[in-house]
Amino acid sequence: MTQRADGDDGAEPVLTSVGTSGWAGEPAVRTDRASREAVATDWSGHRPAGLPDGVVRARSTEDVVAVLRAASATRTPVVTRGAGTGLAGGASATTGEVVLDVSGMDRVLDLRPDDQVAVVQPGVLVADLDAAAAVHGLMYAPDPASAAIASVGGSIATNAGGLRCARYGATREAVLGLQVVLADGRVLRTGRATTKGVAGYDLTALLVGSEGTLGVVVEATVRLRPRPRRQATTTAFFPDVASAARASTAITRAGVEPAVLELVDAATLEAVDAARGTDLRAGGAAMLLVQTDGDGAEVAARAVLAAVEPWATSSETTTDAERSAELMTARREALPSLQRLGQAVIEDVVVPRSRLADAVTGVEEISRATGVRIAVFAHAGDGNLHPVLVVPEGEDVLSGAPWDAACRVFALAQRLGGTLTGEHGVGVLKRAWLRAELGDVAMDVSAAVKAALDPLGILNPGKAVVDG
Ligand SMILES: Cc1cc2nc3c(=O)[nH]c(=O)nc-3n(C[C@H](O)[C@H](O)[C@H](O)COP(=O)(O)OP(=O)(O)OC[C@H]3O[C@@H](n4cnc5c(N)ncnc54)[C@H](O)[C@@H]3O)c2cc1C
Numbered sequence: 065m066t067q068r069a070d071g072d073d074g075a076e077p078v079l080t081s082v083g084t085s086g087w088a089g090e091p092a093v094r095t096d097r098a099s100r101e102a103v104a105t106d107w108s109g110h111r112p113a114g115l116p117d118g119v120v121r122a123r124s125t126e127d128v129v130a131v132l133r134a135a136s137a138t139r140t141p142v143v144t145r146g147a148g149t150g151l152a153g154g155a156s157a158t159t160g161e162v163v164l165d166v167s168g169m170d171r172v173l174d175l176r177p178d179d180q181v182a183v184v185q186p187g188v189l190v191a192d193l194d195a196a197a198a199v200h201g202l203m204y205a206p207d208p209a210s211a212a213i214a215s216v217g218g219s220i221a222t223n224a225g226g227l228r229c230a231r232y233g234a235t236r237e238a239v240l241g242l243q244v245v246l247a248d249g250r251v252l253r254t255g256r257a258t259t260k261g262v263a264g265y266d267l268t269a270l271l272v273g274s275e276g277t278l279g280v281v282v283e284a285t286v287r288l289r290p291r292p293r294r295q296a297t298t299t300a301f302f303p304d305v306a307s308a309a310r311a312s313t314a315i316t317r318a319g320v321e322p323a324v325l326e327l328v329d330a331a332t333l334e335a336v337d338a339a340r341g342t343d344l345r346a347g348g349a350a351m352l353l354v355q356t357d358g359d360g361a362e363v364a365a366r367a368v369l370a371a372v373e374p375w376a377t378s379s380e381t382t383t384d385a386e387r388s389a390e391l392m393t394a395r396r397e398a399l400p401s402l403q404r405l406g407q408a409v410i411e412d413v414v415v416p417r418s419r420l421a422d423a424v425t426g427v428e429e430i431s432r433a434t435g436v437r438i439a440v441f442a443h444a445g446d447g448n449l450h451p452v453l454v455v456p457e458g459e460d461v462l463s464g465a466p467w468d469a470a471c472r473v474f475a476l477a478q479r480l481g482g483t484l485t486g487e488h489g490v491g492v493l494k495r496a497w498l499r500a501e502l503g504d505v506a507m508d509v510s511a512a513v514k515a516a517l518d519p520l521g522i523l524n525p526g527k528a529v530v531d532g
Contacts (some may be wrong), residue, residue: 066359067340069399070209072329072386074083074135074138074139074140074160074164074430075117075118075138075140075160075161075481076144077134077137077138077140078118078120078131078134078135078140078162079093079095079117079118079119079120079162080093080134081130081131081133081134082120082121082122082127082331083128084129085481085494087116087345088194090121092120092122092127093118093119093120093121094118094119094121094473095117095118095119097115097472099118099119099278100112100115100116100117100119100163101115102119103116103119103145103148103155103157103163103165104116104156104157104158104180105148105153105155105156106148106149106150106151106152106153106154106155106156107148107149107150107151108150108151108152108153108156108491108493109407109409109461110152110156110462110491110492110493112156112157112158113158113159114158114159114160115158115159116143116157116158116159116161116162116163117159117160117161117162118162118163118386119145119162119163119164119165120162120163120164120165121165121167121168122164122165122166122168122169123168123169124169125243125251125282125283126455126521127155127250128164128166128245128280128282129245129249130193130249131162131164131198131218131250132245132246132247132248133249134157135162135522136137136247136248136249136497136520136522138209139520139522140160140161140162140522141160141161141162141521141522141523141524141525142162142163142164142280142522142523143155143156143157143161143162143163143169143276143524144163144164144165144166144217144219144221144276144280144523144524145157145163145164145165145166146166146186146187146215146216146217146218146219146221147167147187147189147213147215147218148218148460149166149210149214149218149410150218150222150488150489150491151212151410151488151489151491152222152275152485152488152489152490152491152492152493152494153491153492153493154221154222154275154489154490154492154524154525154527154528155218155276156278156491156492157258160443161525164228164280166185166215166217166280166281166282167187167215168187168188168441169185169186169187169217169282170185170187170188170189170215171184171188172184172185172188172192172193172196173185173283173526174198175196175288177200177201177202177220177288179257179258180202180259180288180289180290181240181257181285181286181287181288182196182197182285182286183257183283183284183285183286184216184283184284184286185216185217185282185283185405186216186218186220186280186281186282186283186284187215187216187217188215188216188449189211189213189214189216190204190206190207190208190210190212190214190215190216190219190224191207191211191212191214191525193216193286194207194211196198197288197291198291200288201291202289202290202291202292203288203289203290203292204238204286204288205228205232205233205237205238205289206224206225206226206228206229206232206233206234206235206237206238207226207227207228208224208225208226208342208487209226209227209395209396209398209399210224211226216284216286217281217284219235220235220239220242220271220272220281221272221273221274221275221276221281221488221489222235222273222275222487222488222489223236223272223487223489224487225446225448225487226443226487227317227323227324227355227392227395227396227443227484228324229322229443229445229446229448229487230321230322230323230324230443230445230446231321231322231323231324231445232289232323234487235272236269236272236273237254237287238286238287239257239268239272239284239285239286239287240242240255240256240257240259240268240285240286240287241253241254241255241256241257241268241284241285242254242255242267242268242271242272242281242283242284243281243282243283243284244271244278244279244281244282244283245279245280246278246279246282246517247279247517247518247520247522247523249365249518251282252267252279253283254267254268255267255268255270255340255370256285256498257285259287269498274487274528275489275490275491275524275527275528276523276524276527276528277514277523277524277527277528277529278514278517278518278520278523279514279517279518279523280282280523285289292323292357292358292361292514293358293359293385293498294357294358294361294362294387295323295355295356295357295361295383295385295388296355296356296357296361296362296364296365296381296382296383297354297355297365297367297381297382297391298353298354298355298356298365298369298379298381298382298389299347299351299352299353299354299355299379299380299391300351300352300354300368300369300376300378300379301347301348301349301350301351301376301377301378302348302349302350302351302352302375302376302377303348303349303350303377304349305327305329305349305350305424305440306352306353306424306425306430307322307328307350307375307376308327308329308350308351308375308424308444309327309420309421309423309424309442309444310332310375310421310483311352311371311372311374311376312325312327312352312369312420312444312445313417313418313420313421314372314374315354315367315368315371315372315445316351316417316445317356317371317389318370318371319367320364320367320371320447321357321364322354322355322356322364322368322369323355323356323357324353324354324355324392324445325352325353325354325355325443325444325445326352326354326395326441326442326443326444326445327350327352327353327420327424327440327441327442327444328347328350328351328352328395328398329349329350329424329439329440329441330349330350331401331402331437331438331439331440331454332398332401332402332439332440332452333345333347333350333351333442335398335401335402335404335405335439336394336395336397336398338401338404339397339400339401339404340393340394340397340401342394347377347378348377348378352376352444353373353391353392353395354368355388355392355498356368361383362381362383365381366381368381369381395483396439398441399450402439402452402454403420405454405457406454406456406457407455407456407457407459407507408439408453408454408459409452409453409455409461409466409470410450410451410452410488411449411450411451411452411453411470411473411474412448412449412450412473412484412485412486412487412488413448413449413451413473413476413482413484413485413486413508414420414447414448414477414482414483414486415447415448415449415477415480415481415482415484416447416480416481416482417444417445417446417447419447419457419480419481419482420442420444420447420482422480423447423449423476423480423482424442424449426438426476426480427440427449427451427473427476428471430451430472430473430476431469433467433472434466434468434469434472435465436453436455436465436466436468436469437453437454437455438451438452438453438454438469438473439451439452439454440452443459443486446486447482447486448486448487449477451473453466453469453470471497474494474497478497478500478501483501484497484498484501490527490528490529491527491528492508492526492527492532494529494532495527495530495531495532496532497530497532498529498530499531505529507529510529511529512529513523514529
């Protein structure tokens with residue numbers, strides 16, 4: 065290292081602990097301003113008060129061990145970073161902290177089709193893992209809309225959800241075992257490579273969703289599933305979003321288990337149309353996008369059509385792969401499309417599926433009461449709403465009317481028996497609401513778990529399971 069960073073004295077040994085393995089000849093340690101700015105935050109819009117002291121780009125488990133040993137010795141806070149697509153400020157870092165970038169650990173180490181298992185490094189992109197599985201007729205089921213840009217390690221650390229969650233569950237359902245470097249540099253192995261097994265506490269489940277606060281994931285053994293041979297994609301349009309929400313509940317009540325059950329409101333349809341040149345908004349003021357899969361895909365699609373019929377103004381099913389892919393892409397582009405309209409702050413609340421209509425109506429009321437423009441799309445099959453606050457560029461979203469609107473959305477979800485985050489995590493943005501949801505005992509137990517695994521509190525301090 066040639067250049068001394070501003071900030072905490074402990075940073076220097078951490079930054080010099082990995083000296084050899086850069087990427088494509090680049091140094092593994094960067095302390096220049098541009099490199100520090102590039103890793104200071106994620107896609108949440110959260111702006112930390114300062115810049116981190118530097119960034120270490122790990123290429124191996126040994127690199128991670130060296131960094132954490134040095135960090136423990138000097139009590140230097142370390143923020144692990146995957147692809148930086150997080151939406152809760154979890155990967156943001158400030159002065160006195162060092163960023164540990166593991167995105168270069170990006171190899172699929174093993175893929176065993178007969179066991180339906182893959183072993184991967186954390187920096188593999190989610191979509192790349194799914195593509196590697198597809199070669200063998202398999203799939204990696206978790207599919208956040210960010211699959212093409214998010215890392216497997218980051219999606220494990222946030223227990224990412226996705227469109228296929230409705231049937232296949234969130235990331236936790238797909239993780240069988242982990243290799244994790246603890247704060248003191250020890251390597252912890254959890255879980256197993258079999259689909260069953262109950263020996264010991266379920267440390268894998270504990271680490272999934274721990275937002276980089278308990279250890280650094282350096283390897284994951286994940287479950288693959290047969291790639292469905294048949295798929296049917298149904299679109300249904302509605303005169304208003306509450307009708308679409310009711311129709312979604314009717315699909316669940318009909319006993320259909322779609323792989324994908326997404327709700328998109330008028331504002332989002334308009335944004336997608338403007339960004340992609342589609343004409344979805346012409347269909348109605350809200351849309352349900354439903355994908356059924358497996359050998360009974362078309363039978364299930366007919367049940368979907370029957371279930372939505374009382375509310376829908378139009379509906380149709382396609383089995384054409386290209387048309388299905390177009391529709392799914394339109395949905396995946398919802399957030400980037402809204403981001404073209406201004407600063408788009410995505411919230412992530414969940415309500416019991418039967419309360420979905422109450423939740424969307426409640427969000428509409430919040431938008432009227434606060435004067436903040438709020439678009440809504442939802443993983444309706446999970447009751448997971450993404451109200452997106454669209455505000456002018458440069459407006460502070462953590463104060464004034466936007467923050468008031470966000471707080472009202474959290475309170476609405478909790479009042480309806482739901483939760484303030486379904487898949488994006490707590491990060492820094494939702495800490496103030498955590499104790500009200502978890503309660504004092506759960507907060508105490510969480511602090512005890514943190515203290516057991518990270519006694520010096522150097523792993524992603526101030527994030528996830530702390531009061532804000
Ligand atoms: C356009 C867009 C669409 C999105 N859609 C979805 C969606 O549908 N569903 C969803 O769940 N999320 C979604 N997200 C949010 C985000 O993509 C996910 O949270 C993703 O899993 C984060 O992965 P990452 O590699 O970018 O993690 P980062 O942002 O780098 O990190 C996220 C958190 O994980 C920690 N972390 C990262 N890597 C590791 C590791 N190896 N070990 C330990 N901790 C680690 C970080 O410290 C941080 O706390 C979306 C984001 C965008 C920008």
